[in-house]
Amino acid sequence: MYELKFDESECLSCATQDCLTRCQYMDIDRDTAKAEILKIARGEDSFALHDCVTCYACEEYCPVNNHPFYLIVEKQEELDVPPLPRPLIRRGIQTGIPFRGEPVIEEVNGRALDMGAFADLMYLIQGKLFDDLPVISTDPRKMFHYFCQLMYLHYARTSVIKERLPGILQTIARHNVTEVICFHDECYGTYTSYCPAVGIDVPFKSIHFFEFLYNRLNELRDEITPVNLKVAYQRPCSSRLSSDKHHFVRDIFDLIGAEYVEREYVDENALCCGGTIQGQRREGSRKRAADVQRRNIEDMKNAGAEVCVFNCPACYTTLGRLVAQNGIRPIFMSDLCRLAIGEKPAGWR
C-alpha cells in the first residue's frame, strides 16, 4: 500500500553512483556500483544486500534523493537477506510492542516536545531551555505507543514500519499538536524523510531538536557564557535523513563557544556508532563494530577532543562508556546547551 518512491532511471543516468562508491563499509568502484544498484532495483540478489551494514549514509550521498538505502532494506526483506540473525529481528519487533496499558492523552493544542521511545530520559528535559514546553510520551511504561519504528530499517523490516507507523501518528495527533519537536533525531527523519518517501501522511509539522535548541539559545543569548570546551560530535545514522539540519550542530557550537575539533570522520564522512553492526550476520561483524568504534574514538582523541557530544541515546548507550574510558567526557547536546546557560546537568563534572 505504501510504495517507495524510487525511480530506476535516475540510477541509470547517474554520473557518480555515490551511494555505493562512497560507502564506508564496502569497497566498490563505479562500474560495479552501477551494476549492483540496478540489480537491486530489479529485485535481483547482490552482494551489496549481504554486506550492507545499514548505516543510512547512502540516503545522504545520493545527489537526487532517490532513496538508495530505503531501497536496499526493502529488497533485503523481499529477498530474505536480512542483515541481522532472525532471533534478533524477532526480538526487535517484539520490543516495540506496548504492554503496559494505553497512554494518557492530554491535549496540547500547539507545539510539544515528543520523547518518542525515550521517556526514561525525561531527566534531560529540565531547566530554562524547556520552560513552558509541553512534553508528550513522558511515561516509560507507555512510550512504545510513540515509537517511530524507524529502527526496523536496521532489521530489514520496512513492512513492520509501514504497519505500525500510521497508528503511532494517530496517537501523536490525538494530542492536538501543531508542531512536534522530535527529541530523537530518528523520529524527525521518520516524519520528514521516510514518510514522504513511502507516501505516509504526517498530520503535524516536525521540528528538529537541534533547530529548537538553537532558536531557544538565541532567545537566551544574554545568558550564554562560552563553554570553552573542545568538542567532537557523534553523528547518528539517522542524521543522514535530515542533512539539511546538520548545520545546526556547528551553529550551536559557535553560539555557545565550543570549539568543534578538526576530525577526519566528520559530517558526511562520520562513522556510525557500530551498535547495530555488532550483531550482524556478516562474517566478522563483532570485530568490525569494535574496529569502527576504535577508529572513531582514536579520531576524536587525535583531534584533541575533551568532550564527545551525543545526539542519539542509542549512540550514547553504545559508545558512551568507551568514550569515557578513553578520557573524553560524553554529554548530550541538550545538556551541553544547559551548561552554556549556566545550569548544572546531573552527572556532569
Place this chain on the structure above:
Amino acid sequence: MTLTDFKYGDVIHRCFRCGYCKFPINWMDVNNCPAYARFRMETYSCGGRLWLTRAWLDGEIEWSDHLADILYSCTACKNCEVKCPLSFNIDILNMMVAAKGEMVERGEIPSAVKDFLENIQRQGNPYGTSRTKRGDWMEGTGIEEYQGQEFLYYVGCVGSYDTRGQQTARVLGKVLQKAGVSFGVLGNDENCDGNEVKNLGEETLFEMLAEENVAQFRGLGVQKVVTLSPHSYNAIKNDYPGFNGDFDVLHYTQLLQGLIRNGGLDVSGGYNATVTYHDPCFLGRWNEEYDAPRAVLRAIPGVRLIEMARNRNGALCCGGGGGNFYIDLLGGSEDSPARRRVREACETGANILAVACPNCLTMLEDAVKAEGLEDKLAVKDIAEIVGEACGIK
C-alpha cells in the same frame, strides 16, 4: 479500619521480604535497619513490620502493647525505602506512618508515645518542660529575638531543652554572630516543628503545629530559615509548603559551607583531630544532603576526615528518630543502633565523632558512655567544631 479502608491497602502486600531493607551500602551485613539490628527478630525488620501491619489490619493478629511497640520501634530512618528494589518503595514510610495513625486514632499507642504527644500539645515540646523555659539556652549570648532579620534561626525542641542540645544551639548562635549573619530567634515563642509528631502518626496535631508555625513565620515576615536540627529542616522545607509555608530553608551546615567558602567565616584557628562524620537520617537519606557537612569539616585546618564504611545513604541511624530519642524503644543493649554506631566510629581510628543533629548528639554520646569509650571517642556537633576553629569559647 480494615485493610480495605487502609490508604495503602492495595499496596502493602507487595513486600516480598527479600531483606534488602536491612542492608547498608553493600551487602556487608543485615544490621542497617536500626530496629532489626537491635532485636534481630524478623518482625522488627521493615518487611516484617509491613507483614505484621497487614495481618493486624486484616484481623489475623490482634492489637497488643507489643504490637504497638514493634510499630513504634521504627525510627523512620528511610534505609528501607532507599534499599528496597521494588517500585512500591516510595510508600514504605507512608505506610508505617498511616499504620501508626490508625493506632493513634484508636488511642492504642505505647504510653511513652502518648506522653510525648501530650507534652507537645501542652508545652510545645516532648519533654513536657514549660514553654517559659524554651528560650533559656540563649541566656548571656546576646542573641536577638526575630524581628525581620535575614534569617530565622529555628532551634527546635532538642536544641532548646536538652543540655547538650542547648550547648550546640548556643555555639551555633555565636558562630552566626561571629560571621555577621543577620538572624533572630523565636525564644519562648518557638513551638515544636512537628516532624516527629507526623512520623508518630498524629496527623491532626501535626497539621495544627504546621499551620500555627506557618502563620507565625508569615506574620513575622520570615523568608529564610536556618535550622539547627535536620528534623526541623525536613518539616519546614518539605511539609510546610503544603500549608502555604514557602520559605527558603537551610540546614546550618549548608549556611556555614557558603560562609566559609566566601570568606564570611574564618575557621583558620583550626581543629586538630581525626574526625569521622555520622550522616543524620533527616539530612542524609531524607534530603540527600551528604556534602555540605563534609565540606565544612574539610575546610577546617587540622581536621583529618575519615569515613566509616557505612556512610551517606548507608549510614546506620542513631536510633533517635520516630520519637525514640525520648520513647527509647531501641535502647538497653549492646546491639542498640547507637552503640553499634559508636563502635564502628571507634574502629576507623577517629577520636571525634562529628554529628549534625542534636538527636544524634545525645543518642551517640550516651552510647559512648554505655560502651565505656569516653577516653577514645568524643561526640561533637559540627557547630562545636566550627566554634572552636573560629575561636569561640
Place this chain on the structure above:
Amino acid sequence: MDSVYQALVDIVGQEHVSNRPEELFIYSYDLGTTEPHRPDYAVTPRTTEEIQEIVRLANREKVPVVPLGGGLSLAGLAVPFKGGITLDLKRMDSILEVNEKARYALVECGVSQGQLTSYLERNYPHLTHSEPGAPPTATIAGNVAIHGQGDIAQPYGFNSDMVNGLEIVLPTGEVCKFGSCSIGSGWFTLHPLPDVGLFLGWSGTTGIITKVSIRLFPGRRIRGVGQFVVEDEELVPEIMYKLSHTQMTEDIIAFSQAIPPFASGLQHFTINIAADSEKELEFKQEMVWDDTLGEYIRSGAGGFLGFRSGLQRPQVSKTSDWRKGGGFEYVGSIMPVDTYPECYRRGREISERHEIPYTVLGRCVGTAHAMMFSWTYAFNRADPETMKQAREALHETDDLVLELGGTIWKPGLYGQKLVMERLDPNTLNLMKKIKQMLDPNGIMNPGNWEVS
C-alpha cells in the same frame, strides 16, 4: 509450655526468645505458596553451645526444632509444620577465616551470601564464591544444605560440591565435625575422610549446620555478561554443550519469559566471561562468539547482543512484583541438559493454562553435566485465587519434572512425596533408618522427608 519458655530464656537470654504472636506470626510464613504454620517459640541463638542446649531441651520435652537461615527456599522448608521452636540462625554471622592459599572461607551458619561477597570484594578481590540468584540475605549454610547453585556453577558444580568441612549439631545435641577439621588439620578439604552425605539435601531433618567451610575460586579483575539469543529451543542444549566445552566461560544460563514482550518465544542466553586483562577478555570473546557461536550467527539462527563489563551481584529479583503481588514461587529441578526444549514447551503450556505469564530458566551445573531448570509462577498475595492457581501450577510442574526424567531440587512437601514414591525402596529404607538413628524423637523439622 511455660517451662520450655523459661528453659530457652535460661539458655539464650530473654532478649533472644519470643513466644509472642507478633514474632511467631512472621516465622509461620514461607515467602511462597506454602500454608503458614505457627511455631511455639522463636529463638535467635548466638553460639553452637546454645544450639546444643536447645536441641537437648527439645529432645527432653519432645518439641520440634526448625532451623532457619535466610528463609528464601520458597519451598516451605522452614515452616514449622508441627509447631515447636524456630531457630533463626542469622545471629551467628561471623566470617571466621579466609584462607588465601587453600582458597576457602570458614563461616558460621548465619553468614549471608551478600556478606561474603562484600567481604571478599573488599579484602580478597582475587577470590570469589559461587553466589546464587537469591537475594543476598540468603545464607551460605542454607544454600549448601539445599544443594544450591551459584554464578560459577558452570564449571564448578553445586555449592554443596564446594564444601570443605562442616560442623553439625546432631538432633541429639552432640557436635560433630566432618572433613580435615575433624582431625585438627584446618578446614581445607572434605575428602578423603568419611562422607557427610547425611546432612545435605535433608531439609534440616538430620541436624543443624553451625559452621561451613566453602571453597573459593579465582576472582578475575574483569567480569561481565554477554548475551546471545536463538528462536529454536532445540538449539539450546547443543549451544550449552559447545559453550561449556570452550572452558572460556563462567555462568551459562538460558531463559525465556512471556514478559516483557522482547523475551517471549525466544531463548536468551546470558554467558558470564571473566578475565584479568583486555587481552584475555578479547581472546575468550573470540573463542566464544566468533569461533563457537559464529556458525549460528552466520546462518542467521542465533544473534549476539553484546558484552557488558560489570557483573551485577547479586541479581535483583523483581519477579515478585510482576503481578504487583509480592509473591512468586518456582519449581527448581535438576535435569539433563537435553531436556531443555521439552521443559520449556511443557512449562509454557502449564503457565498458560493457569493464566500466569510463563517464566523459565536453565542454568548449567558443572560442565553441563546437568542443568537447574526452574519454572516460576508469580502470584498476588492479596488475591487467594492467584495463589491457588500458582499452587496448582507448581504441583503439576513437580509431576512434570519426574515425567521428563529429572529430579526435583529442594522439594517442598508435595515434591518430597513424589520423590519418595519413586525412590529405590532400599534407599528409602536406609533414609528411614538414618533418620531414626540420628533423630530418635523425631524433633528435627518434622513433616519433611517423612518415610511412612
